[in-house]
Amino acid sequence: QVQLVESGGGVVQPGRSLRLSCAASGFPFSSYGMHWVRQAPGKGLEWVAVIWYDGSNTNYADSVKGRFTISRDNSKNMLFLQMNSLRAEDTAVYYCARDHGNLAYCGGECYRMDWGQGTLVTVSS
Amino acid sequence: DIQMTQSPSSLSASVGDRVTITCRASQSISNYLNWYQVKPGKAPKLLIYAASSLQSGVPSRFSGSGSGTDFTLTISSLQSEDFATYSCQQSYRIPLTFGGGTKVEIK
Numbered sequence: 001q002v003q004l005v006e007s008g009g010g011v012v013q014p015g016r017s018l019r020l021s022c023a024a025s026g027f028p029f030s031s032y033g034m035h036w037v038r039q040a041p042g043k044g045l046e047w048v049a050v051i052w053y054d055g056s057n058t059n060y061a062d063s064v065k066g067r068f069t070i071s072r073d074n075s076k077n078m079l080f081l082q083m084n085s086l087r088a089e090d091t092a093v094y095y096c097a098r099d100h101g102n103l104a105y106c107g108g109e110c111y112r113m114d115w116g117q118g119t120l121v122t123v124s125s
Numbered sequence: 126d127i128q129m130t131q132s133p134s135s136l137s138a139s140v141g142d143r144v145t146i147t148c149r150a151s152q153s154i155s156n157y158l159n160w161y162q163v164k165p166g167k168a169p170k171l172l173i174y175a176a177s178s179l180q181s182g183v184p185s186r187f188s189g190s191g192s193g194t195d196f197t198l199t200i201s202s203l204q205s206e207d208f209a210t211y212s213c214q215q216s217y218r219i220p221l222t223f224g225g226g227t228k229v230e231i232k
Contacts, residue, residue, distance in 0.1 A: 047221040059219045111216030112159045115168040
């Protein structure tokens with residue numbers, strides 16, 4: 001059973017940094033691509049970033065490119081999101097999500113996700 | 126980027142009602158369309174993948190259809206636990222994009 005537990009959320013001032021973590025269990029973590037997705041208050045879901053199963057490739061939404069960095073530690077079954085230069089519009093619940101594929105070789109199963117419960121990030125002075 | 130447009134943005138329905146939600150893509154995405162159920166404080170749940178395939182463990186009252194640009198999620202007989210927000214997501218290409226969501230409320 002896929003378990004994803006996010007942590008690291010909180011209140012942070014604009015311009016500061018925050019690092020989110022996601023502890024994964026119940027599946028072979030190093031075999032799957034991983035995503036971060038967010039939902040701002042009263043808004044729809046917004047995809048943020050993705051990392052391949054082995055960490056060799058990453059992609060970002062334009063809204064966070066150059067400010068956020070996704071990474072993973074396969075030895076510890078952990079996913080991370082380093083968020084720098086935070087803005088008020090980054091306020092959201094951040095979800096960690098497991099892809100159904102490894103993203104290097106996709107047979108139609110890629111880019112659909114199983115999710116954690118999320119962690120709230122509030123950017124405010 | 127591929128834009129996903131859902132309608133309606135909200136609806137009111139009663140237990141036992143048949144509910145239909147639509148999702149339109151700004152370009153053809155073949156059948157690369159997923160549906161999720163989102164409840165506050167809970168992990169979003171994958172319901173339908175590849176437009177019409179039921180995810181394991183999801184009740185059969187949920188079904189999906191469509192291809193190209195127009196897609197539909199149907200709940201054949203609404204249950205109390207189905208009151209939630211439903212979101213479509215294209216899995217055709219990065220950046221992945223979601224519809225704005227449809228909130229299903231109790232009438």
